[in-house]
Amino acid sequence: MKYYKRNWEESRGDEFDDWGKSIWYFETDNSGLPTKQMEVYASGKILKYDQTKMEDDFGGLGDQELDLDEFSEFEITELEFNKVWNED
Secondary structure, X not given: XXXXXXXXXXXXXXOOHHHOOEEXXXXXXXOOOEEEEEXXXXXXXXXXXXOOEOEEOOEEOOOOOOOHHHHHHHEEOHHHHHHHXXXX
């Protein structure tokens, strides 16, 4: 597994635009396919997706592999990912 944290400097651009900017966290398999995904918004809203909750009214677990070369600079430890994943 690999773990990533990436800031998203734009708002959603939909009816939830007032949530603001976000930080995205990913756990991926070795090919880059997300197995867990979390979006933490400036407003405090947190979205979490994994195999037990693939989607909801706000979004869903990514179904495309991340470009691991592009994401390499955003790699974090499993410990850092799990700390945020288990916060709430």
